Structure formats: structure tokens, C-alpha cells
Amino acid sequence: MILKEKIEDALREVIDPGTKLDIMRMKLVRDLFIDQNGRVSLTFRPSSPVCPLAFTLAYNIKTAVQETEGVKSVEVKVAGYNRADELMEVLKQAENL
Secondary structure (H helix, E strand, C coil), X not given: CCHHHHHHHHHCCCEECCCCEECCCCCCEEEXXXXXXXXXXXXXXXXXXXXXXXXXXXXXXXXXXXXXCCCCEEEEEECCCCCHHHHHHHXXXXXXX
């Protein structure tokens, strides 16, 4: 299985508690890119600009990708969310814990 498929499978395990659907089915992850060194970047677009679960979902997305075998680093961009800058900063700080 190639790394992109492994990552997509891991992301299917991230469930939106409000809808009970996985984030891939909801199309909340876009622009998934993996370079040859295992560095991953993706865009998370919450279901609404004021999604109350955006912080939790973003953290779960990043964790799911990070824990995938072969992944060296993960960058999550956030789009279409009122607190996108704040959320991306929280995700960067979580790397240092």
C-alpha cells in the first residue's frame, strides 16, 4: 500500500462527532500532498466557518497522519474557518509538547 493510501485510511478513522461520518466522506480534507521524504501537507476545511469541533478535528487529523508509518512531518493548513490562524498556531504549538 502506498503512503497516500495509508494516510487516507487513517483519515477515514477520524469521525466528526456531530454527523458520525468520517472526515474523508465529508470532504473536509483537501490538497493532500506527500513528498518523497514523507513530509505531508493538507488543507482542513471545517464544515462551517464557526464549527465548534474544528480544534478537536484538526488535532485528530494531525495526529492520525503523524501516526501513519512512513510519515516524517505534517503541516495542516486551515481554510474557511473564522479562527483559522489561531487554530494553525495551536497545531504548531502541539508539535512542541
